[in-house]
Amino acid sequence: METVRVVCAHDCPDMCSLLAHVEDDKVIRVQGDPDQPYTAGFACAKVNRDAELVHSPERLTTPLRRTGPKGSGQFEPISWEAALDEIASRWTAIIAESGPEALLGYAYSAHQGQMNRHIVNGLFHALGASRLQAGTVCDTCCETAWDLTLGPVGSADPESVVDSDLVIAWGCDLMAVNVHFWAKVEALRKKGVKVVVIDPRRSRTAASADWHLPIRIGTDAALVLGIVHILVRDGLCDRAYLAANTLGFEPWERDVVPRFTPEYTAAVTGLAIADIEKLAAMYGAAKRSFIRIGEGMTRLARGGQALRAVASLPAVTGAYGRQGGGALLMTAASMDFKFGFVKKPSGPATARQVNHLRLGDDLLNLKDPPLRSILIAANNPAVTCPEANKVRAGLSREDLFVVVHDPFMTDTARYADIVLPATTYLETQDFYRAYGSYYMQYAPAAVAPQGQAWSNFRLAQALARRLGLTDPVFRMSEQEILPEFFRGATGAVAHVDPAKVIGGGPIKVAPSGGQEFRTPSGKLEIYSAALAAQGLSPLPDWQPDEEEVRDAARWPLRLLTAPSYFQPHTAYSGVQFLRKREGEPFCVLNPSDAARRNLADGQKVRLYNERAAVGLILRVGDEITEGVILVPGQRPGAEAVDGTINMLCSDRLTDMGEGACYQSTFLDVEAWDRPAARA
Structure with missing residues (x-):
C-alpha cells in the first residue's frame, strides 16, 4: 500500500495536511498528517470519509448532453471531443453575435487548490467575458469591513492562542468549521483559561464551552458597544495603546458608546444586564484575549457594522499588541502570493461584473447583451445562492447554453445542456494556501482521475486552446506555474524558495511581530473616512434595520x-x-x-x-x-x-x-x- 501526502481542498479555514493510503489506484483511507503542526494529525469526521467521495457510485463518469427539458435530469453520454467541440463552437458564435460579455464563467470554492480554483475564471478573464464578483455569498462583507478597519491584512495566528488568557468564539461554531482550532482551545481550557461562545444557537461548541451567551441575531455590534461602554466607565481601556495605534476612538467614545448602557444593550441583545457586565469585566481583566470571529454573523443587512465593531474591540484593551491577543477572521491577506498569473492572465482592464449572489436576477434580466452562456464549476448555485428559485428560472432559459463541470449530478447540473465529469481534489495536483492559518503546501494527486473525469485545470486549458488563447498559463504544467506565485511576493512568502515547496510538506509563512494595520493611516481605523465618503456611519454603530x-x-x-x-x-x-x-x-x-x-x-x-x-x-x-x-x-x-x-x-x-x-x-x-x- 502506498501512502501519499495530500492536502484537503474542501472550503475550510484549516487546510489539513492528509495522508491518503492507496492500493491498486484506489484510496483506501484518508487520515490526518501527524507532521502538520496545526492540523496535528487528525481530520474532521467529513474528510475521514473522502475515500468514499472519490469512489462514490454516484460519480459522473462521462460527459453528458441534455435530451429532455431543463431540470428533468434527462441526458445521454457523449465523448469529450464532442462536448468540447460543441462548447467551443457555441461560444465562438455567441462572441461573434453578442460580444464576449454574453459569456460568464462561474467557478468558486469547492476546490481550494489555487490553480484548479482560479483557472476557469482566468479563462473567462482572458476572453473578456462578464466577470464573476465571487464570494458575495460568503465572505465579501466581512472582508470589506475588516479591510476598512485594519486594512487588507491577515489576522492573528491561531497557533498563538496557546498564550491567550481568554478565548471568545464570536458567531463561530468551532467544532463544525474550525475543529483544529477547537482542539487547541480545549487544551487551553485544561489549564484554566475560560472559553466563551457568543452565538444565537447553543451549538456543540457552545455546549462544551465555559459560558454561552445566546445573543439575538444581528445585535453583535450592540453587544460590543455595551462592552466598550463598561470598559470606559470602569477605566479598563488601554489608553496608551489606543492613542498610539488607533484612529477615531475619541469620537466613538463621545458620540456612539454612551447610548449603549447595560440596560439598553440588554434590551437590544436579549442578554441579561448581569451577563453583559460579567463579560465586560472578563474582557477588561484579560491582557491577551483572543476572539475567533465567524463569518456568519456578517451575513445580514448590517453585517459590516457588526464586524467592524467586533474587530475594534481588541484595540480597546490593547490585546492586538500582545502575543496571544487579538482577533482571527482570515489569514490569507498576509500571505502575499501572486495568483494573478492564473486569475488574470490577460484580458481587458474592466468588464461587466456579475454579483455571485444575484446570479438568478442577472440570468433573467441582464441586457446589452443578455447572458447567453454560463460555465459553472466547483459550486452549486441552484442550492447555495439566495433567491434559489430565481437561479433555477434563469438556468431554465432555453436560449441560455449551460455547461456544468462537477463530480456529481447536482441540482445545478440538472439544468445544464452539457454536463462534464470533474475530478475530486484527491485526483488533482495543486498548490494550497490556508485562510485560517499561516500554512501553504503543494500536493500531488493520490489517484488517477476516476472514469473520464477531468480537473478544472485540464478543462480550462483544453477550452483555451480551442478558443485560440495563447497565454502561457494555458500551456504550462502545474509545477511550471508554481514559481509564478512567488515572483514579486513580499513578506514571509518572499523568503520561500519555490523549488523547495514541491515535496516539502506543510510550510508556515506567518508574518513576524504583532498585528499589523494596513489602513491609509497605518492604524486601526475605528473612524473610517472611506465609509463617511459613502454616506455610511464612519464609526461602528448599531441601529435597527x-x-x-x-x-x-x-x-x-x-x-x-x-x-x-x-x-x-x-x-x-x-x-x-x-x-x-x-x-x-x-x-x-x-x-x-x-x-x-x-x-x-x-x-x-x-x-x-x-x-x-x-x-x-x-x-x-x-x-x-x-x-x-x-x-x-x-x-x-x-x-x-x-x-x-x-x-x-x-x-x-x-x-x-x-x-x-x-x-x-x-x-x-x-x-x-x-x-x-x-x-
Whole structure:
C-alpha cells in the first residue's frame, strides 16, 4: 500500500495536511498528517470519509448532453471531443453575435487548490467575458469591513492562542468549521483559561464551552458597544495603546458608546444586564484575549457594522499588541502570493461584473447583451445562492447554453445542456494556501482521475486552446506555474524558495511581530473616512434595520442558517454514510414556538414567506430561542421534503462588500399536510 501526502481542498479555514493510503489506484483511507503542526494529525469526521467521495457510485463518469427539458435530469453520454467541440463552437458564435460579455464563467470554492480554483475564471478573464464578483455569498462583507478597519491584512495566528488568557468564539461554531482550532482551545481550557461562545444557537461548541451567551441575531455590534461602554466607565481601556495605534476612538467614545448602557444593550441583545457586565469585566481583566470571529454573523443587512465593531474591540484593551491577543477572521491577506498569473492572465482592464449572489436576477434580466452562456464549476448555485428559485428560472432559459463541470449530478447540473465529469481534489495536483492559518503546501494527486473525469485545470486549458488563447498559463504544467506565485511576493512568502515547496510538506509563512494595520493611516481605523465618503456611519454603530423591522412585523420567525456537522454544503452529498449520519434535511424550532403551532418533533413542516415555501423535517429543541428557526447545512432539493432553504432568502445586499443577507430572512412554519398558507 502506498501512502501519499495530500492536502484537503474542501472550503475550510484549516487546510489539513492528509495522508491518503492507496492500493491498486484506489484510496483506501484518508487520515490526518501527524507532521502538520496545526492540523496535528487528525481530520474532521467529513474528510475521514473522502475515500468514499472519490469512489462514490454516484460519480459522473462521462460527459453528458441534455435530451429532455431543463431540470428533468434527462441526458445521454457523449465523448469529450464532442462536448468540447460543441462548447467551443457555441461560444465562438455567441462572441461573434453578442460580444464576449454574453459569456460568464462561474467557478468558486469547492476546490481550494489555487490553480484548479482560479483557472476557469482566468479563462473567462482572458476572453473578456462578464466577470464573476465571487464570494458575495460568503465572505465579501466581512472582508470589506475588516479591510476598512485594519486594512487588507491577515489576522492573528491561531497557533498563538496557546498564550491567550481568554478565548471568545464570536458567531463561530468551532467544532463544525474550525475543529483544529477547537482542539487547541480545549487544551487551553485544561489549564484554566475560560472559553466563551457568543452565538444565537447553543451549538456543540457552545455546549462544551465555559459560558454561552445566546445573543439575538444581528445585535453583535450592540453587544460590543455595551462592552466598550463598561470598559470606559470602569477605566479598563488601554489608553496608551489606543492613542498610539488607533484612529477615531475619541469620537466613538463621545458620540456612539454612551447610548449603549447595560440596560439598553440588554434590551437590544436579549442578554441579561448581569451577563453583559460579567463579560465586560472578563474582557477588561484579560491582557491577551483572543476572539475567533465567524463569518456568519456578517451575513445580514448590517453585517459590516457588526464586524467592524467586533474587530475594534481588541484595540480597546490593547490585546492586538500582545502575543496571544487579538482577533482571527482570515489569514490569507498576509500571505502575499501572486495568483494573478492564473486569475488574470490577460484580458481587458474592466468588464461587466456579475454579483455571485444575484446570479438568478442577472440570468433573467441582464441586457446589452443578455447572458447567453454560463460555465459553472466547483459550486452549486441552484442550492447555495439566495433567491434559489430565481437561479433555477434563469438556468431554465432555453436560449441560455449551460455547461456544468462537477463530480456529481447536482441540482445545478440538472439544468445544464452539457454536463462534464470533474475530478475530486484527491485526483488533482495543486498548490494550497490556508485562510485560517499561516500554512501553504503543494500536493500531488493520490489517484488517477476516476472514469473520464477531468480537473478544472485540464478543462480550462483544453477550452483555451480551442478558443485560440495563447497565454502561457494555458500551456504550462502545474509545477511550471508554481514559481509564478512567488515572483514579486513580499513578506514571509518572499523568503520561500519555490523549488523547495514541491515535496516539502506543510510550510508556515506567518508574518513576524504583532498585528499589523494596513489602513491609509497605518492604524486601526475605528473612524473610517472611506465609509463617511459613502454616506455610511464612519464609526461602528448599531441601529435597527428598517427592512428587517418591517419583515419582523409581518413574519414571526427569523431564519438562522449554520453549517451542519456532516452535510454543511453539497460538496459532501456524494457520501451516503454522511447523509445518513446527518439525517434528512431538517429545521429546529424552540418548544414554545412548536407548541404554539401544534407541531411535533419528527413532523414534516412547511417553511414559507413571500418568496417561496420549502418542506423539511422538524426537530424540536431548546438549542435556539423563541422566535428563531434554525436550518443547518445546505442540502439538495431531492433529499428534503421539498426545495432548499435559500429559496426563502432574498438577494438583498449587506451594508458593506455587497454580500448576502441570509440571516435577514423572516418566515413562518406550519404542518406540511395543511393547505399552504397565503404569503
